[in-house]
Amino acid sequence: MSPLLDVKDLVVDYPVKGFRKPPFRALQGVSLEVEPGECVGLVGESGSGKTTLGRAVLGLAPVTSGSIGFQGREIGRLGRAERRALAGDLQVVFQDPYTSLNPSLTIDQILTEPLIARKTGKAEARNRVRELLDAVHLPSDAGQRLPREFSGGQRQRVAIARALALDPRLIVCDEPVSALDLSTQARVLDLFQEIQARTGVAYLFISHDLDVVRHLSHRVAVMYRGQIVEWGAAAEVTVRPQHPYTKRLFLAAPVADPVKQERRRAERRRLETMEVSR
Amino acid sequence: MTSLRRRLLRNPIGLGALLFLVVVVLSAVFAPLLAPHDPNTANAYDTLSGPSGKYWLGNDSSGHDVLSRLLFATRLSVTLTAETLVIAAVLGIVLGLLAGYYGKVFEAVGSAATSLLQALPAIVVLLAAKSVLGPSDFAAMAVFGVLIAPAFYRVVYSAVSAVRGELYVDAARVSGLSDPRIIGRHVLTVVRAPVIVLAANIAGISVAISAGLDFLGLGDPSIPSWGGMLNDGFANIFTQPLLVLWPSLAIGLTCVAFALLGNALRDELERAAVPRKKAVVTRQTAAAPIVPDDALLSVHHLSVGYPTANGSMQTVVEDVALTVRRGEVHGLIGESGSGKTQTAFSILRLLPGGGRIVGGSIAFEGRDLAGLSAKEMAAVRGKKIAYVPQEPMSNLDPSFTVGSQLVEPMRIHLGLSRADAKARALELLARVGIPNPRRTYGSYPHELSGGMAQRVLIAGAVACDPELLIADEPTTALDVTVQAEVLDLLRDLQRERQMGVLLVTHNFGVVADICDRVSVMRAGRIVETGPVRSIFADPQHEYTQSLFAAVLSNTEGEGVVA
Secondary structure: OOOOEEEEEEEEEEOOOOOOOOOEEEEEEEEEEEOOOOEEEEEOOOOOOHHHHHHHHOOOOOOOEEEEEEOOEEOOOOOHHHHHHHHHOEEEEOOOOOOOOOOOOOHHHHHHHHHHHOOOOHHHHHHHHHHHHHHOOOOHHHHHOOHHHOOHHHHHHHHHHHHHOOOOOEEEEEOOOOOOOHHHHHHHHHHHHHHHHHHOOEEEEEEOOHHHHHHHOOEEEEEEOOEEEEEEEHHHHOOOOOOHHHHHHHHHOOOOOHHHHHHHHHHHHHHHHHHHHO | OHHHHHHHHHOHHHHHHHHHHHHHHHHHHOHHHHOOOOOOOOOOOOOOOOOOOOOOOOEOOOOOEHHHHHHHHHHHHHHHHHHHHHHHHHHHHHHHHHHHHHOHHHHHHHHHHHHHHHHOOHHHHHHHHHHHHOOOHHHHHHHHHHHHHHHHHHHHHHHHHHHHOOHHHHHHHHOOOOHHHHHHHHHHHHHHHHHHHHHHHHHHHHHHHHHHHHHOOOOOOOOOOHHHHHHHHHHOOOOOOHHHHHHHHHHHHHHHHHHHHHHHHHHHHHOOOOOOOOOOOOOEOOOOOOOOOOEEEEEEEEEEEEEOOOOOEEEEEEEEEEEEEOOOEEEEEOOOOOOHHHHHHHHHOOOOOOOEEEEEEEEEOOEEHHHOOHHHHHHHEOOOEEEEOOOOHHHOOOOOOHHHHHHHHHHHHOOOOHHHHHHHHHHHHHHOOOOOHHHHHOOOHHHOOHHHHHHHHHHHHHOOOOOEEEEEOOOOOOOHHHHHHHHHHHHHHHHHHOOEEEEEEOOHHHHHHHOOEEEEEEOOEEEEEEEHHHHHHOOOOHHHHHHHHHOOOOOOOHHHHO
């Protein structure tokens, strides 16, 4: 069986302002696949190209070369109309729950948006919105209210509900819990897991936080400077990293335990001095 | 939008202007019914006569009834204004939407066309157009509509290109909405308000311009117009001065009404929730508390409040007690809205927007910071108490070099000469791990990475050898690998200089890494405080326990060590 999402040698260039300046290469030949019902974590620091990869899959970043296969079809360079037809299967949850919801629309209006595109009838859309609010554990009267009346975690639930509206096969999650408080973050991650168990949707889960990715993912890819430097089962990559960059990333994240953290700090400093002396 | 309408009606100036304009439009619409005489019937016996029972406002030089002509001229003005507005708005908004949303060709064409139009002197173009198109006011104002369209273009273009980058527009695209739908739902709502404000102002301008053209005698003399009447009045100003008054009033009041309406709309749009009343609160000073001997900073019963719209105070920090000892790193942890940053800012006395200390004391080196004057506090801040912010980039002024921003406070606080301050700045930059201090000294903030900028700010913070360093989420905006390096640096500097550090964070890992003691905040209160090791090993308060439960399980991964 072919993978749900099959990215091969993907290159994305962003034009640089200025006369005859060479373009900036955000992705330099990235390959990755996501099986149906799987969660693939994508870890990296800012500027590593992880968000660009997600945007390229969604058709929001220009594909310079390489291919993006989705359900056996090439979707790297689709026209706007073909892209729209894909909306039912491929969805997104963005990082910032404050700017990803239009502040002047009610939750009902936001959630019916994808349904309008599908030309769903009014009564049916109303039922669907109620189902969706229920699925993300928001009260059913939430629909009449505006985004600003909700906390960050609740807004992210609305964004998740919007992504679920058309029963997609794959959701690209771009740092969906980074802007949330610790306890909220844990609850939203639980929601992601619960939805996956129920609907069998696959996630491409982008995060800078190794702990978050480890918690949710089956497989993990580590990105560094536009390339995937390590790729494998989550239990392997996030616990016994092989690539030096992944090791550094792993040791840099402080753990919430003063005793262990002291050991890790000493280990990290030893690794750094080793690198410098080399 | 409905709320804008409601607010406008509550604004006395806006309401007055709107009512006047409604009267103007109604008298234009019903001019044939209202006018007591035919506006074009000349009465040879009654030229230039003053107001009378038959002719309420008198007669002009040809014996026309002034009131009737004024009413019919209103018709012309209203139509011309509407015409100009429609042409300018349609052209400007459509092109602005296309250019802002799609960019590329539309943007190039739109910007070039608007620049060209704005470079043309409008009145010269209008006069030229008149000579080509003949005396019709409608043709001339159509040309003016095109000339003023760039005003709409610019407003719409900037609003749309800002919205274009919003995530909710991306989300709508991924949802499969077509472009016209996205524009209708997400984009038009944003431009609606500024366009309405602009339209009111442009309407006022076009009233004046059309009257001006008619006054110059360039209009159609067979149609009554305000400008034409004014012209007639001026020609006979010595025989019948009142003739100038009526058209002047009509033109002046209409222009003023449009301008005031525009201003009122803008005011109502921009009005933030400004508190109407100033809350009067006196600070309650607590009885002298017991302070440990080695305490550098000791905060007691601290409460911070913000005035609300109805004049009362809303407390965001309540009864907080906190002690930072010399050479100790004290973590202040909590979720967003817990009041941890407010506590830090109140110690610095830098509470934003109306916030103030409503109770308690902040003892620092034998003085109560809460009671110092602004001037005394300024001497403490930077010299005795330093601050490292969350967003390094927004805390460096982009228009000055790194060097000048480091040197300035040292010259003020330490009284160093320029050369000495520079030498010390270079030394500090080297100390905080900047690889090439000389180059960084001369560079501008935008040339630095986030980690570098934070190092520069730390260098600046320790420049005057402060006793206490307050760091507000100093690593939250940084990548984890950079965060680890910055924490290392903070720890080294703190040990080296025996500073007290108050570190505000939401990250338990950071607390575990660097802090000696920790206080956990929730809803403006400290729920638990103690040495890091004992709190992490055995949290007492249930809120602390729930926070620990939310920390994602960390697999040890000793394999890395191999």
